[in-house]
Amino acid sequence: MSAAGSSCFHCGEPIPRGLDIHARIAGRDEPVCCHGCKAVAEFITGAGLGDYYRYRDTASTRADEPQRSDRWAAYDRPELVERLTRPEPNGARSITVLLEGLRCAACSWLADKALSLQSGVLDVSVNPATARARLVWEPEKVRLGDLLRVLEHVGLRPHPLAGEPSEQLALLERRSALKRLAVAGFGSMQVMMFAVPLYFGAATGMDPAMREYMRLVSMLVSIPVALYSGWPFYQGAWLALRARSISMDVPVSLGIVLAFVASVWNALTGHGEVYFDSVTMFVFFLGLGRYIEMIARHRAGSVADALARLAPMTARRVRDGVTEDVRAVEIAVGDELVVRSGEVFAADGVVVEGEGRVDESMLTGESNAIAKPPGAPVQQGTHNLAAPLRVRVTAVAGDTVLSGIVALLERAQAERPRLARAADRAAAWFLGRILVGAAIVFAVWWFVDPSRAFSATLAVLVVTCPCALSLATPTALAAATAALARRGVLVAHTDSIETLSKATHVLWDKTGTLTRGLVRVEDVRTIRDIRVADALALAASLEQLSEHPIARAFAASGAASLRASEVEVHPGRGLEGVVDGQRLRIGTSSFVAALGGAATTVDSGSRDAADSSVSHVYLGDAQGLIAEFRLSDPLRSEARDCITGLAALGLPSEIVSGDESTAVARIAERCGIATHSARLAPRDKLERLKTLQVAGEVVVAVGDGINDAPLLRGADVAVAMGRGSALAQTSADLILVRDSLEDLPRAVELARRTQRVIRQNLAWAIAYNVAALPLAALGFVPPWLAAIGMSLSSVVVVLNAMRLSRGSRQQRRPAWPANTQAEAA
């Protein structure tokens, strides 16, 4: 499919063949992929906010199909809202809302404007970095439920957060890191300024008093850098040592402290070299890397956020015949809850009344809805699709299945081998090099001149950690992190770049990663002479009262413009009803053909008998079949290329899915993946991962669902999709924010390039030191040459690292198809 013309105006996803939906925008008909996107696009432009499409720089999230049930009704009840929100002056209330689908500054502008247009809204502050909005409103003028509906109408899924102290903590952490970074930045620039005259003064002859003065001033400026900016490293090192382990902070702190103490000693005694420039630059670049990393981590959010998105904050409880809305925390075991269709279960329970279907895909990966007759268990966080259910609560809070998965996730994190391994290697290498060198020098000097052994050893400890060497790794990692971010890959843990470059195996969850995770009408084949749009309209009208995932696929692509009556559900086969005076059936071919009496054979050459039942749906009347719809959770268009690309890089792929085996096998075949296993519980996936790791493989896991979170936590490198669940993102090392798989092979490539650059940098820096130090010590290198060499070696290292970001800019594609359309509009 060509990028222009066939992708959705709103979300940029390809438009299924045969589909013809247009949104009326600024007097022009723009193609959209579903009715959800149509509604959102028309609402946005209708509210005078069409500028959004001109200014956004990534496509929007695909809109949900229009909701038939109102999930915000509870937020219209003042007494409940009062308990969930915080009081503000003059009777106003405030709440923090997490906005799913907030992807760029234009999205936050849109949320801000859409809310500000409502009367009664006093203040809106949207933070795109954390995807949170704080609302202040007057409860007498506008209901919270209305504000949440407005957000949903502009295509952002709001999740109200209660309390939310963690957000405040994250903000303070960011501010404090920024201050420490500023001190290191200002400090290193100042010290550099004093270092240059010191180097050249040594060459041309400098007044000893002035030299003393410069060194003391450098020391003065370095003190806040070493103490204040370096403090987080010391803290981290201390925590690691107290836990009897070694983290990257240990050698870093050792390096900073040794170099700083030696420099202070030399500055005060007036002989020997000072390395204040190295110390401050080291602190600055390491701090910069940490800061970028922290921003990415905060964006990914915390486990608490993820739970807030999954489990609803309110529930409808029936007690002594009275129905009331209560906060989810007030529910106790034995309570009875009414869960209407479209709502999410607030606790685990057993159905006591009603016959429903529940979407459990977030827990199990199973894409078909599960029937829930009375007596069947239901889980917290799953989605009630069909009839209202009355549920008796069997488990709350920490005892639910959802909490169990979160607990599993935390345990997998604790057992995580890779962090410790990677840090151990780095630390051993770093420490070993320094200590062996120092010991040799100390031993040699002990025999030659014991009185100078201490200062000479200090000099070696410091000199083996000069500018070029100390900058080699941090600059490359900072450049790689920034380059990946520009390509749409967020790095939440910098050390994962190293691990990614060594990866040998990729584990995929199917739903939401290789596929889009949504059942859609992919193709329409008309059997009788009828327009595609009319066939879709008939089907959507017939399906409009159903909440089955198949019905939702039709609702997304066809307008339910006609009235359906006498609709009857035949479970497992289809629906029958009267639309527009016509008796129609929709469902399996035999069921539909049976309406005509004759056993009409279906000629569908390409039909695969092994396909799962959701794939083909037929529409027919008494005269026979009218149309055939091919429904599927479509494979991402870039999936095959991604798998091939990874294989070319030496990374074989494997699918571990919770879905049924025929669907998994079909997807595997279409992407060219040989190994696959189906119907796996989160625990089984983790088991498979462990087996691979024991066999010495370095495993990358790609997932998007809640059920993938333990797998992601255990993997050597965890990759989450940008539109995936929040819980998966909190476990991830890398997040594909553009939601495009083609970023993955490129990330692997860049990671390998980064490792090459780090190795080149280290080799260069060591070679320079090894060559220059003995020569300088023996008097063969005049000081001015040493000064130039010193600066040059650092410049070479920094420039080499910068190649990582420059290369990516050249390769940058025109990016997102929707962008070009938005500009054209």
Add this chain to the structure above:
Amino acid sequence: MEILYIMIPLGLVLVAFGLWAFFWATGSGQFDDLDSPGWTVLEDDKAPPPDDPSRKGDSR
């Protein structure tokens, strides 16, 4: 060169002032969101408010 004995402390005072300003700006939230405030200047003030009140609160 004796002037340096005055110029460097003066420079340090300026750096200290710059740092103080940066700390103040950070503390007052100037760096909390670097992206979205830039968009506010692009807003058209004359953009008509939604004159379709039926839309508001419409829950379909």
